[in-house]
Amino acid sequence: MTPEGQACSLLLADDDARLRQFLELELREEGYGVRSCSNGIDALTAIRQQPPQLVILDWMLPDLSGVEVCQRLRSTGLRVPVLMLTGRDAVADRVEALDAGADDYLVKPFSIEELLARLRALLRRGSGTDPAPIEEQLQVADLLLNTASHEVSRGGIPVHLSLTEYSLLLELMRDPGRVHSREQLLHKVWGESFVGDGNVLDVYVRYLRRKLEPTGQPTLIQTVRGVGFLLKAGDPRAVAP
Secondary structure, eight states, rough: TTTOEEEEEEEOOOSSSHHHHHHHHHHHHEEEEEEEEHHHHHHHHHHSOOOSSSSEEEEEEESSHHHHHHHHHHHHTTOOOEEEEHHHOSSHHHHHHHTTSSSSEESOOOHHHHHHHHHHHHHHHOOOOSSSSOOOOETTTTEETTTTTTEEETTEEEOOOEEEEEEEHHHHHSTTTTTTEHHHHHHHHHOTTTOSOTHHHHHHHHHHHHHHTTTSSBBOOOTTTTTTTOOOOOSBBOOOO
């Protein structure tokens, strides 16, 4: 169910028939409307024809891998939240999944409770709802973020962000000039139930810096060592990150 109590549409892509059947049953029991497929091409086609509210992709899909499917989705601007399932647990593999545009990853074997918690966190991130009202347009220096359209620009140039990148930037822009602790950002962006590697925050900060701080432009995301991050204009970046 979505945070608003409505049934949530979900696309599941996994070539393991037994696991796929088990997940379908569990997800439907939780109130999700589930469509499923067993290969990458079918997953890509189904998502493009009828975009779901959540996507679960197995990394090792036939035809197109989950990483390739995610890359192609992001290249078209589709921002549906993606959870990647993988048997790979190396840091480089996690970074590859996130670089491809996945919003979260879950290493096999996993518990169904953790999977459901990850999906709830992705729904909260993608819902755009928050109990505290905020301004429709936020600005820090020449960086603009429109909370209604989810558009971001710097110096008048559009910046295309993934769902997680947008959520992280939004948290920083809601209170610029104040240090946000690592714990606060993980809680706000990845949800109360986040149990993954806290280094994922550093990965996404790096992504944002690459997109928002081109060479020669003032930096925006400042690191407060041992504490966290804050958003304010700093010295021009001399070299690309």
